[in-house]
Amino acid sequence: MSAGKILVVDDEADIRTxxxxxxxxxxxxxxxxxxxxxxxxxxxxSVPDLVLLDIWMPGTxxxxxxxxxxxxxxxxxxxxxxxxHGTVETAVEATRLGAFDFVExxxxxxxxxxxxxxxxDAGKRRxxxxxxVSGPLLATVGKSRVMQDLRAELMRMAPHAAPLLLSGxxxxxxxxxARFAHENSPRSGKPxxxxxxxxxxDADAEAQLLGSEAxxxxxxxxxxxxxxxTLFISGIEDLPPQAQKALSGALEGDSxxxxxxSQPLKLSVRIVSTAQPGVESRAGQDGGVxxxxxxxxxxxxxxxxxxxxxxxxxxxxxRYYVDRLVDTENLPFRRFGVAAQNRLRNYPxxxxxxxxxxxxxRMLIRGGPEEIKLDxxxxxxxxxxxxxxxxxxxxLLALPLREAREQFERAYLQQQLQLCNGKVGQLAKRVGMERxxxxxxxxxxxxxxxxxxxx
Numbered sequence: 001m002s003a004g005k006i007l008v009v010d011d012e013a014d015i016r017t018x019x020x021x022x023x024x025x026x027x028x029x030x031x032x033x034x035x036x037x038x039x040x041x042x043x044x045x046s047v048p049d050l051v052l053l054d055i056w057m058p059g060t061x062x063x064x065x066x067x068x069x070x071x072x073x074x075x076x077x078x079x080x081x082x083x084x085h086g087t088v089e090t091a092v093e094a095t096r097l098g099a100f101d102f103v104e105x106x107x108x109x110x111x112x113x114x115x116x117x118x119x120x121d122a123g124k125r126r127x128x129x130x131x132x133v134s135g136p137l138l139a140t141v142g143k144s145r146v147m148q149d150l151r152a153e154l155m156r157m158a159p160h161a162a163p164l165l166l167s168g169x170x171x172x173x174x175x176x177x178a179r180f181a182h183e184n185s186p187r188s189g190k191p192x193x194x195x196x197x198x199x200x201x202d203a204d205a206e207a208q209l210l211g212s213e214a215x216x217x218x219x220x221x222x223x224x225x226x227x228x229x230t231l232f233i234s235g236i237e238d239l240p241p242q243a244q245k246a247l248s249g250a251l252e253g254d255s256x257x258x259x260x261x262s263q264p265l266k267l268s269v270r271i272v273s274t275a276q277p278g279v280e281s282r283a284g285q286d287g288g289v290x291x292x293x294x295x296x297x298x299x300x301x302x303x304x305x306x307x308x309x310x311x312x313x314x315x316x317x318x319r320y321y322v323d324r325l326v327d328t329e330n331l332p333f334r335r336f337g338v339a340a341q342n343r344l345r346n347y348p349x350x351x352x353x354x355x356x357x358x359x360x361x362r363m364l365i366r367g368g369p370e371e372i373k374l375d376x377x378x379x380x381x382x383x384x385x386x387x388x389x390x391x392x393x394x395x396l397l398a399l400p401l402r403e404a405r406e407q408f409e410r411a412y413l414q415q416q417l418q419l420c421n422g423k424v425g426q427l428a429k430r431v432g433m434e435r436x437x438x439x440x441x442x443x444x445x446x447x448x449x450x451x452x453x454x455x
Contacts, residue, residue: 003027004120009039009062010054019052024288026113028191035058041218043069046191046227047077050119053099055083055090063090066097078119079130082107091158138173138353139180141320142313146305151180153302158184163251163271163297165236167279168304171354174274175232177304182230187270190229195222198238205243210250211258223256226269230261233273236289236297237282247271248293273297307349315341317353321360339374345379410445417447 005026008019016032023030031048033039035057042048051069055062066079081094084105091102100119103112139151157164158181166174175194182192200208211221222231233239234441239247250256251271255264275289282288318336319444328335336344349355359380363372413431420426428435 005029005031006116007031007033007039007042007048007051008031009036009051009065011057012054015054019082022109028116035348036065037217039065041220045377049077049123050116051079052079053079053081055081055094063093066094066099066435078123079114080119102412138176138320141316142310143316144310144313147308147313150305151300152242154181155184157181157300159186160300161270162299163273164297164300166272166274166302166304166384167277168274168308169276169352171352172304172306174304175234175355177302177413178230178232178272178274181272185230185270187229191226192230192232193222193226194232195234197233197235197243200240200243202240202242205240206246207259209243209246211260213258215251221258223250223267223269224258224265228268230270230272234269236275236294237272237279239289244290246291248290248296251296271297307352311345313357314345316355317346318360321357322364323386324362325364329361331361332367334364334368334370335374337371337373340377343374343377406445409441410447413442413445414447423429
């Protein structure tokens with residue numbers, strides 16, 4: 001097993017060759033790049049554990065490249081700068097931008113190996129600390145039976161390489177579940193690449209997915225960027241036709257070619273995708289998913305429940321997002337009072353976990369007393385829910401009793417009427433009402449049943 005993956009970036013071929021030989025003999029996995037463009041491509045393809053970066057290179061120099069990578073990009077991947085004629089000012093600038101250390105050429109083998117080991121150890125500590133600070137993944141939050149069963153099923157599916165389809169409503173935490181599956185799979189040390197299907201332009205879909213090469217310039221596509229890891233595609237219903245065709249071909253042949261390329265590339269990536277419930281019934285229709293692609297992507301299927309199905313976990317989710325947003329966005333700490341938590345447990349959450357996160361963020365940004373009380377929550381939920389919303393998504397608790405009852409009856413009878421194909425006679429039997437009384441009720445609620453008057 002490799003002691004770590006190192007990327008060597010230097011425009012001198014002799015230096016690249018020497019470092020690759022020395023570090024490979026020490027047990028490291030080594031990749032080399034001759035310039036900034038090759039270095040960017042290498043990092044896109046697979047994030048290394050350490051970068052040895054030459055400062056003076058033609059075109060984009062090492063300091064400029066380091067500046068591109070500064071911040072979170074080098075927190076878990078240390079960069080050691082190399083230079084044959086460095087200055088104190090250059091070393092200070094490199095350190096300010098986040099470089100771990102600075103070594104001079106000609107390189108001292110002993111010093112180089114010590115620096116490499118120290119940098120790799122530091123990177124490992126940073127990664128562990130980062131995971132500890134960020135807390136548990138969202139997918140691990142929740143003690144309800146629904147979430148326990150969901151995690152158990154996902155753990156059974158995680159080790160496999162077969163494509164996984166997460167079927168559920170938007171905002172229900174499907175990407176968090178995809179990341180949970182990735183972290184608990186043999187691919188956890190490889191890239192997790194996420195893309196939104198609807199953001200891929202149809203005209204450039206194949207290049208985005210498969211990559212391209214022209215005039216010696218290689219641009220890795222999404223499949224290549226996720227090589228060895230997981231490619232997460234959000235909303236396969238929105239995947240452009242050309243992208244669907246290209247992805248289906250790659251899955252069918254277990255390989256693909258970059259646009260303009262001649263050599264086939266082995267498909268070594270797990271596809272995890274999401275779709276809304278009922279995608280199967282719409283497959284093959286105009287604007288839907290190709291049937292062959294849906295079959296390929298749904299070797300394993302996991303049904304993701306909406307938040308209203310495990311509402312008992314709402315208080316824990318509220319605490320999770322308060323802690324997370326306070327840490328990551330430096331927002332003021334506030335806590336939800338018991339009455340506020342109970343109110344939110346009974347809210348239908350039409351947009352699921354995403355809506356809950358947005359509500360928590362607004363409460364923290366707004367500021368105020370540390371305890372968030374019921375009256376503040378009622379004001380926040382005062383936005384009217386459209387009457388045409390699905391019955392289970394209507395916040396009836398926000399309404400006076402008479403209005404809530406009327407709204408419930410209207411939504412209930414409208415949906416029951418649809419289930420009876422508009423036949424009032426069948427509806428009367430289904431809901432247990434006498435037909436004459438049912439007609440009066442439908443008229444009073446403004447439900448149009450005239451198309452079924454001959455029933």
